[in-house]
Amino acid sequence: MYKMASMTALTVIPNVSDQPYHSAILARLPSEWAPWPDDPTSVNHDEALSTFVKRAQKKSFTWPKKPVVFLSDAHADAEAFEASLIAAGVIERDGPHPCEYTLTKFGKKADIVVGGDCLDKGPSNLTLLRSLAHLYRLNADVTLLAGNHDLRxxxxxxxxxxxxxxxxxxxxxxxxxxxxxxxxxxxxxxxxxxxxxxxxxxxxxxxxxxxxxxxxxxxxxxxxxxxxxxxxxxxxxxxxxxxxxxxxxxxxxxxxxxxxxxxxxxxxxxxxxKKSGEFSWFFRRMRLVKKRGSFLLLHAGLDDHMAEILANHGVKYANRAFKKNLMSQNLFSFYYGSLANTFRTKYRKADLPLTPRGAYVARQAGIQVLVHGHINQHFGQRVTLKNGLIHIEADITLDAHSRKKEGLDGHGIGVTLIDKKRGVIGLSCDYPQAKVFKPSRKGKREGAQ
Structure with a gap:
């Protein structure tokens, strides 16, 4: 294992300040990092990780130009939402109450992606929305993705x-x-x-x-x-x-x-x-998908038809189609179609399918890795392989309501960081080390024992 303080090229938490408001958060975070594990709780875990290593070493694989901070499934827990932004080094508090925070130097340059499911369950739907609005007011680079609970x-x-x-x-x-x-x-x-x-x-x-x-x-x-x-x-x-x-x-x-x-x-x-409504910005700002380098960020997953749309028309087209259909007269065709499947699927038989052909089409379109929420985990993020397409499952069960129901303590803290210098970092209060994935061009993961 590796101490956080000893890290140079793989700094996990970008200069989280030691303010009194942050001490309780820091105490719940891992103090060590380790190469991303072959997690036995994952589906086809060994094949998934080895495939990720091989593909990430190819010249065609590209990393985001800016560091990406992915945070998903806060489910109306404003405390978990803000604690996770602090853990990522994006914000620092200037007061003890919700929405009393400013952007850090890292937060000003980070590409912040809120992966959907801001609403439902509780305990603080409206406070979370106001906290997200405050992030926009600070001129943070924020992308809000559609989640199934939000769209419901x-x-x-x-x-x-x-x-x-x-x-x-x-x-x-x-x-x-x-x-x-x-x-x-x-x-x-x-x-x-x-x-x-x-x-x-x-x-x-x-x-x-x-x-x-x-x-x-x-x-x-x-x-x-x-x-x-x-x-x-x-x-x-x-x-x-x-x-x-x-x-x-x-x-x-x-x-x-x-x-x-x-x-x-x-x-x-x-x-x-209504345009004058306090939260009128919420659905107006919402997007379906976001692509950064070889990573596609979304709430749930793809099906074959959506892979074809992205391959033939691109992300901008998919987001425009989402917007046009969002307020369409036919709610049924929107909610049960491929666009909505992107924020609903769990790859069950009841969902529209992703076949090996669809996964191949997505990879040909430059999509090597899906980063998504929607499938909550209890031991930090995990890497899986679905029909040849790499998935990083990044819903780490943040909200206190779900955690109490599932036997976890308090609210969750965690975030997924993607950066060409640091690699992919899975940070969670429920896993003893920060999971760090950064393949080298020599065929061996950096930092591997």
Whole structure:
């Protein structure tokens, strides 16, 4: 193992200052680094890492021109979000409260990528959004990528204003219990001390507006046939059966009636969808994918069709297509198509497939490595190989809600750094060393024992 302080060319944490606000964060971070392990918890771990080494040694493999800081799946935990930015050396606090921070010298030159899933679960949806807005105000180079939880909110809110059909009338309740903390925050902060119930429909009318009709379960399989895989249709029906049965009870457990949920949803429409709304920037700034060197950064993964789009038209086209479809009239075709599969897939049978052919097409387009969140890990980042395409799984379970449920302490701290000088660095409070991957041109990883 190697002490952080002894590192020169492979400095892991770029000059994190030892301010009192940072001491608790530093105490939870690893003090040593080690070459990226052949992690036995990974899928095809030995083949994945050896493939990464071989491909990274080729002249065609390119590293980002600027250091990339990838942080994903904060899930409404502002404390974890800011602690991870501090751990990466991007920000330093100038006060004890959220949003009281400035950019470091490294933060001013870093390419910061927020990999999606900023929302849901809790405990601080609105504070996290305000912290992200503060990062923009500091003129940081920030790219916000679309996550499935973020887009589920948008689809749910849009479904309330449109004439719904079997393809979209379930999209509000499909958000499920994980969105309820957001509605609770919105109700408490914006509505609780107002005449919120004026012009709000009755409880029964709100139920009808929010829930899919009974005929949806019979009609959806026919509506979706030929568009979603058979496994995907069955999964959707099963998921919605559970959610329609439990959604109202989860609302009640949070102290919210369906009228209050409806009122909070209407307020969310104002906050997120109106130009004057406090969070109108959120979906407007969102992108689907970002490419830096041979690395494609995104929330979840690729399928064959998306690989063809990127190969034939490029990243700018894919992001323009995402934007145009984001507010399209047909919510179903957007949410269940290849664009949305990019922030939803876990490579299950229910998902649109990535075959060896699709992986080959992506590599021909100069995409050697996918860096993504969406699949939460408990032992830091891991490298996997899916049909010949290298994936760095960088969701290290940041939010306190998920961590408590999964037996982990407190909020998470961690980030993935990609830099042509340092290589790829996986930093997590849940792994005893910083994982460092930097192949040499001589066929041996730098720092390997």
């Amino acid at each position: 909110l948008l689809m749910g809110l849009l479904s309330l204003e449109r004439e719904t059909d079997a393809g979209s009338q379930h999209l509000f309740v499909r958000m499920g219990k994980k969105v309820i903390p957001l509605f609770k925050e919105v109700f408490d902060q914006y509505l609780a001390d107002t005449q919120w119930d004026r012009d709000i429909p009755s409880e029964a009318a709100c139920r009808q507006a929010l829930f899919p009709g009974n005929a949806w379960f019979a009609n959806f399989p026919f509506y979706a046939a030929g568009f979603i895989t058979a496994e995907g249709i069955q999964r959707e029906i099963g998921k919605m059966t559970k959610k329609t049965q439990s959604f109202e009870a989860h609302c009640s457990h949070a102290g919210l009636s369906l009228q209050q949920i409806y009122a909070a949803a209407m307020k969310c429409r104002s906050l997120f969808l």
